[in-house]
Amino acid sequence: MKLPYVIWWRLAEMAEFFNVLPPDDARALLLSQIQPLTQSERLPTIEALGRVTTDDIYAPHPLPAFRRSTMDGYAVRAQDTYGASEALPGFIQVVGEVHMGHAADVELEVGQATLVHTGAMLPFSADAVVQVEHTQLAGSPDPHDYPYEIEIYRAVAAGQNVIQVGEDVPEQALIIEAGAMLRPQDIGGLLALGITSISVRRQPRVMILATGDEIVSPMETPRLGQIRDINSYAVAGQCIRAGALPVIMGIVPDDFAALKDAAGKALADGDIVVMSAGSSVSVRDMTVDVIDSLGEPGVLFHGVATRPGKPTIAGVVNGKPVLGLPGNPVSAIIQFDMFGVPVVYQLLGINRLPPRERIQARLTQNIPSESGREDYVPARLEESPDGFWVTPVFGKSNLIYTLVNADGLVKVPLNRGGLLAGESVEVRLF
Amino acid sequence: MKLPYVIWWRLAEMAEFFNVLPPDDARALLLSQIQPLTQSERLPTIEALGRVTTDDIYAPHPLPAFRRSTMDGYAVRAQDTYGASEALPGFIQVVGEVHMGHAADVELEVGQATLVHTGAMLPFSADAVVQVEHTQLAGSPDPHDYPYEIEIYRAVAAGQNVIQVGEDVPEQALIIEAGAMLRPQDIGGLLALGITSISVRRQPRVMILATGDEIVSPMETPRLGQIRDINSYAVAGQCIRAGALPVIMGIVPDDFAALKDAAGKALADGDIVVMSAGSSVSVRDMTVDVIDSLGEPGVLFHGVATRPGKPTIAGVVNGKPVLGLPGNPVSAIIQFDMFGVPVVYQLLGINRLPPRERIQARLTQNIPSESGREDYVPARLEESPDGFWVTPVFGKSNLIYTLVNADGLVKVPLNRGGLLAGESVEVRLF
Numbered sequence: 054m055k056l057p058y059v060i061w062w063r064l065a066e067m068a069e070f071f072n073v074l075p076p077d078d079a080r081a082l083l084l085s086q087i088q089p090l091t092q093s094e095r096l097p098t099i100e101a102l103g104r105v106t107t108d109d110i111y112a113p114h115p116l117p118a119f120r121r122s123t124m125d126g127y128a129v130r131a132q133d134t135y136g137a138s139e140a141l142p143g144f145i146q147v148v149g150e151v152h153m154g155h156a157a158d159v160e161l162e163v164g165q166a167t168l169v170h171t172g173a174m175l176p177f178s179a180d181a182v183v184q185v186e187h188t189q190l191a192g193s194p195d196p197h198d199y200p201y202e203i204e205i206y207r208a209v210a211a212g213q214n215v216i217q218v219g220e221d222v223p224e225q226a227l228i229i230e231a232g233a234m235l236r237p238q239d240i241g242g243l244l245a246l247g248i249t250s251i252s253v254r255r256q257p258r259v260m261i262l263a264t265g266d267e268i269v270s271p272m273e274t275p276r277l278g279q280i281r282d283i284n285s286y287a288v289a290g291q292c293i294r295a296g297a298l299p300v301i302m303g304i305v306p307d308d309f310a311a312l313k314d315a316a317g318k319a320l321a322d323g324d325i326v327v328m329s330a331g332s333s334v335s336v337r338d339m340t341v342d343v344i345d346s347l348g349e350p351g352v353l354f355h356g357v358a359t360r361p362g363k364p365t366i367a368g369v370v371n372g373k374p375v376l377g378l379p380g381n382p383v384s385a386i387i388q389f390d391m392f393g394v395p396v397v398y399q400l401l402g403i404n405r406l407p408p409r410e411r412i413q414a415r416l417t418q419n420i421p422s423e424s425g426r427e428d429y430v431p432a433r434l435e436e437s438p439d440g441f442w443v444t445p446v447f448g449k450s451n452l453i454y455t456l457v458n459a460d461g462l463v464k465v466p467l468n469r470g471g472l473l474a475g476e477s478v479e480v481r482l483f
Numbered sequence: 484m485k486l487p488y489v490i491w492w493r494l495a496e497m498a499e500f501f502n503v504l505p506p507d508d509a510r511a512l513l514l515s516q517i518q519p520l521t522q523s524e525r526l527p528t529i530e531a532l533g534r535v536t537t538d539d540i541y542a543p544h545p546l547p548a549f550r551r552s553t554m555d556g557y558a559v560r561a562q563d564t565y566g567a568s569e570a571l572p573g574f575i576q577v578v579g580e581v582h583m584g585h586a587a588d589v590e591l592e593v594g595q596a597t598l599v600h601t602g603a604m605l606p607f608s609a610d611a612v613v614q615v616e617h618t619q620l621a622g623s624p625d626p627h628d629y630p631y632e633i634e635i636y637r638a639v640a641a642g643q644n645v646i647q648v649g650e651d652v653p654e655q656a657l658i659i660e661a662g663a664m665l666r667p668q669d670i671g672g673l674l675a676l677g678i679t680s681i682s683v684r685r686q687p688r689v690m691i692l693a694t695g696d697e698i699v700s701p702m703e704t705p706r707l708g709q710i711r712d713i714n715s716y717a718v719a720g721q722c723i724r725a726g727a728l729p730v731i732m733g734i735v736p737d738d739f740a741a742l743k744d745a746a747g748k749a750l751a752d753g754d755i756v757v758m759s760a761g762s763s764v765s766v767r768d769m770t771v772d773v774i775d776s777l778g779e780p781g782v783l784f785h786g787v788a789t790r791p792g793k794p795t796i797a798g799v800v801n802g803k804p805v806l807g808l809p810g811n812p813v814s815a816i817i818q819f820d821m822f823g824v825p826v827v828y829q830l831l832g833i834n835r836l837p838p839r840e841r842i843q844a845r846l847t848q849n850i851p852s853e854s855g856r857e858d859y860v861p862a863r864l865e866e867s868p869d870g871f872w873v874t875p876v877f878g879k880s881n882l883i884y885t886l887v888n889a890d891g892l893v894k895v896p897l898n899r900g901g902l903l904a905g906e907s908v909e910v911r912l913f
Contacts, residue, residue: 154697156707170763237720267584271674290667333600
């Protein structure tokens with residue numbers, strides 16, 4: 054872009070007055086302006102992995118719906134076993150077998166039992182199970198010819214080796230809250246109760262724009278002075294991982310009218326707009342002006358106290374978040390992780406963020422930093438018998454291969470002037 | 484299933500002689516018998532997120548391909564700035580501007596510079612950049628009318644504020660190894676070098692069978708004594724997360740011939756066979772017999788020293804892994820995580836397992852256990868200002884909602900007879 058030098062120079066001076074916020078404050082400010090999407094869709098439960106529930110879900114019936122044995126053995130009336138021991142076994146008459154998958158329709162009289170397998174239903178008149186290892190056949194009966202007698206070597210209490218009706222989930226219990234991102238076991242839990250379809254939040258559409266006269270599509274061969282757009286595709290991958298649908302809109306020239314036009318269309322079509330802008334001050338300021346020109350409230354902050362990623366821009370227009378990421382890919386990826394992913398979660402209405410994946414590890418070397426700024430240093434983990442060790446992948450913050458060679462980021466907190474070799478630190482995994 | 488009682492009884496006795504292995508030994512034995520899949524497919528790089536590379540990939544050209552400025556400022560010959568200071572500024576003649584996305588075709592004479600923006604190409608005769616904040620216009624020149632003079636307040640060394648050719652990646656450098664599971668930044672790194680398609684490993688097909696006369700499809704309404712199949716769908720979700728393609732084959736009756744037939748078909752069509760068997764000893768032993776009947780070497784182990792999940796069965800038939808998971812869903816899910824997921828990774832040929840997601844947290848209460856067995860206790864995390872605390876979700880090990888209500892598993896090591904409240908433990912996140 055060809056701004057007159059005087060204007061460019063003035064913009065450079067203005068950049069010194071960035072409203073630089075601590076990252077936690079910046080994120081809180083942004084999230085405070087965004088509401089979860091209101092639209093939902095109904096899906097078969099078996100296709101809902103990773104999707105987010107819109108409603109509290111209650112158990113339509115107790116689970117299990119009938120009393121089940123947790124052992125292979127004999128369903129008994131517990132009181133009939135009292136006093137039984139190795140020295141003085143009790144005698145019980147086996148009157149039949151409960152077959153797997155069938156109702157236990159045997160009626161037990163005093164001193165009677167039925168053969169049960171693990172998971173089988175208990176007869177209504179039984180209240181405990183003696184496991185087979187604590188019994189022995191009395192004599193050599195034909196086991197198809199009920200009744201016959203067994204000896205019991207241990208007494209059982211009422212309820213022993215039995216799962217009660219509703220012990221897993223009582224009827225009408227709240228089983229999954231609105232805003233839960235469904236995991237494999239949640240899918241299982243829903244299906245166990247016959248909940249075969251559910252309402253989930255529509256996936257946010259993230260519209261991704263790249264700007265910069267030096268940027269070309271990765272499908273093209275760049276000329277000298279040009280570089281390939283990689284931020285659009287890396288951010289798209291981050292969106293997919295967070296549960297959003299990325300839409301890559303391509304490359305927009307470094308021109309206010311063109312960028313405003315493209316951002317306006319993106320805002321109309323999507324739920325989040327991400328502009329991966331150039332890194333020069335003039336381009337960043339143009340991004341600010343474009344966001345402010347699109348509607349209210351516009352830019353919320355311009356600059357966060359982190360490295361990399363200080364010049365990150367965030368705003369809200371008509372309730373939709375708009376992010377201006379730095380042009381350099383390391384900053385763009387780390388900043389999308391810090392601001393874009395939480396925004397996606399907010400739009401999805403996630404009620405409880407999954408605990409952030411992180412590992413405690415000891416540093417193999419010092420990491421210098423400046424107080425008053427959060428640093429995120431790409432780092433590589435090695436597991437050794439005495440635990441994890443982590444080594445920073447140093448390099449200028451705009452080298453994408455520092456991230457390719459890293460397992461995660463070591464955070465240097467706002468008020469620490471660096472970290473020391475041997476110190477135990479937290480590594481946020483990618 | 485209706486085995487004669489005598490046989491059932493004998494099987495129950497045999498079960499006491501399970502070949503129970505420590506879980507790490509069991510996993511190592513299983514993985515030692517499995518080779519990565521040989522088939523690959525070629526994909527556009529932008530569609531390869533989460534896929535695994537089959538080949539080492541080398542940089543076709545250096546990155547960046549030209550020297551770039553990391554600052555807004557002036558591209559200079561460093562020696563022309565030597566001695567410049569606030570007290571005694573140097574003077575430099577600005578002879579033009581390098582526009583973004585264009586080759587820097589200016590030739591600098593001694594004492595000359597060009598205006599550059601962040602990310603722009605450096606002229607061949609320049610070797611450093613003075614950032615704009617350390618300069619001032621000399622007088623009031625018309626900035627479109629080159630040349631004009633600026634004052635420089637700080638000297639720069641050769642290479643300062645410049646990314647050199649190949650500083651991110653030198654030409655022919657190994658950039659991504661065979662067996663890497665691609666993350667967003669890896670996609671970005673490949674595209675930065677114009678690598679727009681790559682060879683990835685075919686995704687393993689996991690054939691999932693459920694057996695048990697008490698099991699019905701979750702789409703059906705169970706009668707008394709019946710329960711819905713949930714293991715097939717929970718395990719399918721775990722497969723998807725691990726990078727495999729699950730194929731749900733449905734429910735097979737508790738019958739040797741039927742199970743052998745179904746498992747044989749699964750083995751022919753897929754890369755891994757998972758049988759979620761019933762929990763009774765007779766059904767588990769039938770699973771062992773089926774695996775052994777399918778081919779060599781057959782069952783490798785029957786039983787691991789863990790709770791839940793002790794009766795896990797694993798084998799290999801004609802190079803393909805076959806798992807027999809316990810019928811109870813908590814055991815099935817935890818055991819698939821412990822054995823199925825590593826098997827998927829092995830078939831994918833992953834060269835370096837992603838560091839397992841885990842968090843250090845302090846226990847809010849004691850966890851009892853028995854020495855000689857690894858326990859995995861579902862647990863829920865709470866973050867507090869002094870770090871993470873973790874509370875076990877107690878319940879019989881066959882209650883699916885213990886997993887639904889948990890964030891991860893606390894491992895009680897093989898040789899610990901339990902854990903104490905206040906102790907710092909590792910939580911493996913789901």
